[in-house]
Amino acid sequence: MANKGWDEFDAGAILFSFNDKVDNIATTLAEDRPYSPSNSFTASVGDWRIEKPIFNKDYCIDCQFCWIYCPDVSIIARDKKMIGIDFDHCKGCGICVEVCPTNPKSLLMFDEHKDDDECLAGWPEKDEKEK
Amino acid sequence: MSEIKKIKNLKEFSTSADRFEGANLLCPGCAHSIIVREVLNATNDDLVLAASTGCLEVCTAVYPYTSWDASWIHIGFENSSTAVAGAEAMYNALKRKGRLPQPDRTPKFVAFAGDGASYDIGFQWISGCFERGHDMMYVVLDNEVYANTGGQRSSSTPVGSSTTTAPAGRVSYGEKKEKKDMMSIMAAHHAPYVAQVAPNKWKDMVKKIQRGFNTVGPVFINAVSPCTTEWKFDPADTMMLTDLSTDSLVFPLYEIIDNKELNITYRPKNVVPVIDYLGAQGRFKHLFKPENKHILDGWQKRVDDNWDYLQRREEARV
Amino acid sequence: MADKMDLLDVEVWDGNMAASQAMRQAQIDVVAAYPITPSTPVVENYAGFLANGYIDGEFVMVESEHAAMSGCIGAAAAGGRVATATSSQGFDLMVETLYQASGMRLPIILNVVNRALAAPLNVNGDHSDMYLGRDSGWIQFNAYNAQDAYDLNLIAFRVAEDHKVRLPAMIHQDGFMTSHTAEGVLTLSDDDAYNFIGDYKPMNAMLDFEKPATYGVQTEEDWHFEHKARQHNDLMTKVNPVIQEVFDAFEKETGRKFDFVTNHNLDDADVAIVAMGTTVDTAMLVADQLREEGKKVGVLGLRVIRPFPFEKLAAALSNVKAVCCMDRSAPGGTVGMLYNEICGAMYNSANHPVITGYVYGLGGRDMTVEYLKGIFADGEANAAAGKPTTPLQQFIGVRGPKLNFL
Known part of the structure; x- marks a missing residue:
């Protein structure tokens, strides 16, 4: 959001989450919300990451542990399925990987700059010891 | 809309539309936002939120961004309780006078605050709100330290923790005082519902939050919030630390109803030694020197004694 | 209802x-x-x-x-x-x-x-x-x-x-x-x-x-x-x-008229007392008595303290020769707020009256008719001399040796 002059914003430094009126936000998913430019949803902290989580849906059982324990609302779950990661909001903490119960894990951390396909190509095999 | 949201399992829970947004400025791996998400997602009712000064507040409303999809207010360090109580009073007035913008809604009033804001500087405000009986929920994000300002001790800081204002040193093992027992103090206000929660035990937590939302009057929730920065552990290990906190019984999960009935809500199958919990955190590192063994022993004894006490209370139904 | x-x-x-x-x-x-x-x-x-x-x-x-x-x-x-x-x-x-x-x-x-x-x-x-x-x-x-x-x-x-x-x-x-x-x-x-x-x-x-x-x-x-x-x-x-x-x-x-400043007989006054609170009413009473003695005195009451009415205040004081500012608060190492603000309001105006300050009434000490008469008298002397004849800050009504500064 561009830095505005003193005469260009709402008095009282009040921020509004949405551009338009919302009816029942608790049942409106992100893609259907009229986010305002002041909503941090529209911002990115992607550049905080040193490592990124990569999702391998071949092993995912949709347990949703990653969804509930993600501190940054960055696990995208729709219709009870894990469908991906929101890399604008993921800070790369690695909690999702730690709580992933599958073997091999369905989420692993990789260097931020490593190519996604390369990450998936080198996915580890099932670890017998981990069981 | 005031019916309780159905959350049978995690799959069903994952259909929630979060009202807390990413690109907030909390540390990677911060448990605060996990707790906030579980609280907010426990209901589909409208929310009026307040936050005391602290990590959550300074990281979620830094102009020109807000991370809140519900109305939210921050006044000061000590008064999120009273801020939301004021809003609740306005709700009651406008309801009576027929001037609510959406009269059919059943909003919930929630204040979030850290342990410093709650156990220390905001204690009087919370006490006042609970004595007056506002219909609100007060959630402590208990990371046992003033994390926002760089790790100073609070009255929630436990014995032996090294903080910047009670550091471990050549002649000190760090914090000397025991953690304040806020659960008992708040229950003693005859609050209708007081509960300790941990975000790893999400089902227990959501059940308690829903019970809290369904309770008329002030509800106190103490949520353990492992702090990667001040407890000094890897951000990826937040849930592991939370597991250790509940399974070592350092943070027993229980509820007190009307200051009359105490229920333990989680009994670990395998209780973990307290040293496993302490050893996973840099803030207790110095306790593992030989000269501090008595502090470690004291820790285990204190946790055991507290667990015995809670069990006796539960059994006696008091 | x-x-x-x-x-x-x-x-x-x-x-x-x-x-x-x-x-x-x-x-x-x-x-x-x-x-x-x-x-x-x-x-x-x-x-x-x-x-x-x-x-x-x-x-x-x-x-x-x-x-x-x-x-x-x-x-x-x-x-x-x-x-x-x-x-x-x-x-x-x-x-x-x-x-x-x-x-x-x-x-x-x-x-x-x-x-x-x-x-x-x-x-x-x-x-x-x-x-x-x-x-x-x-x-x-x-x-x-x-x-x-x-x-x-x-x-x-x-x-x-x-x-x-x-x-x-x-x-x-x-x-x-x-x-x-x-x-x-x-x-x-x-x-x-x-x-x-x-x-x-x-x-x-x-x-x-x-x-x-x-x-x-x-x-x-x-x-x-x-x-x-x-x-x-x-x-x-x-x-x-x-x-x-x-x-x-x-x-x-x-029918009750308010203004940012209360102008009590200031238009032809040589001396003005500027005050707030009950002192305004007392000062108006004293000013009226002095008027009967032929003295050209008036009172300015500050009705709106913030935003401070600079122009209205300067206009109301545009003809006076001396202003006595009544501060009912210990200024803590400087001049009183009213003295300060009024100097600020007048400095760049066309009129430059002699401005002096008074600290009075702390902790409920009375501001009496006699005190106010004395302050008006100070103002008259200042107006006649065209410069301060007293220290710029006087404490009024305090026991002990007379307390003046500046």
Whole structure:
């Protein structure tokens, strides 16, 4: 959001989450919300990451542990399925990987700059010891 | 809309539309936002939120961004309780006078605050709100330290923790005082519902939050919030630390109803030694020197004694 | 629905009752309050109205003044009419939240029954608490008597809640001298008073779930200055036109005329006393007596302390040769606020009167007719000499060797 002059914003430094009126936000998913430019949803902290989580849906059982324990609302779950990661909001903490119960894990951390396909190509095999 | 949201399992829970947004400025791996998400997602009712000064507040409303999809207010360090109580009073007035913008809604009033804001500087405000009986929920994000300002001790800081204002040193093992027992103090206000929660035990937590939302009057929730920065552990290990906190019984999960009935809500199958919990955190590192063994022993004894006490209370139904 | 109260055209009220009655007539949605001498009766009277069915808003008796203003802020942000009252140490305790109320642009009405500040502890009236609040970004109205306290409450709600303003406002009255002194007060009927104020018009209400609002954000070096500048701009440019509008409307409604400054015989005066609170009324009495002796003296009462009415004040003092500024607060190592502000207002005006300052009345010490005569005499000597004939700062009414500075 561009830095505005003193005469260009709402008095009282009040921020509004949405551009338009919302009816029942608790049942409106992100893609259907009229986010305002002041909503941090529209911002990115992607550049905080040193490592990124990569999702391998071949092993995912949709347990949703990653969804509930993600501190940054960055696990995208729709219709009870894990469908991906929101890399604008993921800070790369690695909690999702730690709580992933599958073997091999369905989420692993990789260097931020490593190519996604390369990450998936080198996915580890099932670890017998981990069981 | 005031019916309780159905959350049978995690799959069903994952259909929630979060009202807390990413690109907030909390540390990677911060448990605060996990707790906030579980609280907010426990209901589909409208929310009026307040936050005391602290990590959550300074990281979620830094102009020109807000991370809140519900109305939210921050006044000061000590008064999120009273801020939301004021809003609740306005709700009651406008309801009576027929001037609510959406009269059919059943909003919930929630204040979030850290342990410093709650156990220390905001204690009087919370006490006042609970004595007056506002219909609100007060959630402590208990990371046992003033994390926002760089790790100073609070009255929630436990014995032996090294903080910047009670550091471990050549002649000190760090914090000397025991953690304040806020659960008992708040229950003693005859609050209708007081509960300790941990975000790893999400089902227990959501059940308690829903019970809290369904309770008329002030509800106190103490949520353990492992702090990667001040407890000094890897951000990826937040849930592991939370597991250790509940399974070592350092943070027993229980509820007190009307200051009359105490229920333990989680009994670990395998209780973990307290040293496993302490050893996973840099803030207790110095306790593992030989000269501090008595502090470690004291820790285990204190946790055991507290667990015995809670069990006796539960059994006696008091 | 609250019961209406039948008022006589003239009621015998003290300043506290005048304020409470105006608050009742405003049909406030939330009052969060805490008692403190000498404003306690405002809260007690209001509680009595509630207990007898005259109030249908919420009345929250909190555990401290800080909590009182905190609750008021939460309630005001939620979206409705809010007011409270306090004094002295309670005002001190509120200070943190005063800045937050104005910074969030919440139109809260605060009756401040002025009292000294400890230490040493003192329950009586002076203006120390009022002075403490003068940089807080609130509008500050000044009552000289119980009638003013009533009228200015009605005026303050309408000004503060105007969407062009949206700032909190204080109504100051002198502890005990006004707050506990019964006077005849001309009243408005409940309907007329409420209609004068008008319905509360919500703006950015937290309880509007169709438009969630975030209040109380953090702004650092990249935004803070702009927000403070905006607030100051609105205080300097937007508030006074609305105050003028409401003063005019009030005069039309009641015949009682208010202005930013009270000009009492200043147009042909050589000497002016500038004062606030009850001292304005006393000084006018003294000035009238001196006029009968042929002395060209007048009084300027400061009705609106913030925003400070620089131009109106300079215009009212444009013909005087000497100004005596009456500060009822210990300035703590400098000149008094009024002395300072008036020098500031006059320095670049066409008229350059001799300006001297007086510190008086601390902790409830009386400002007597004799003292005021002496001060007018100082002013006359200054006017005749065209320069100060006394030190610039004198303490009036204090025991011991005469205390002068500068």
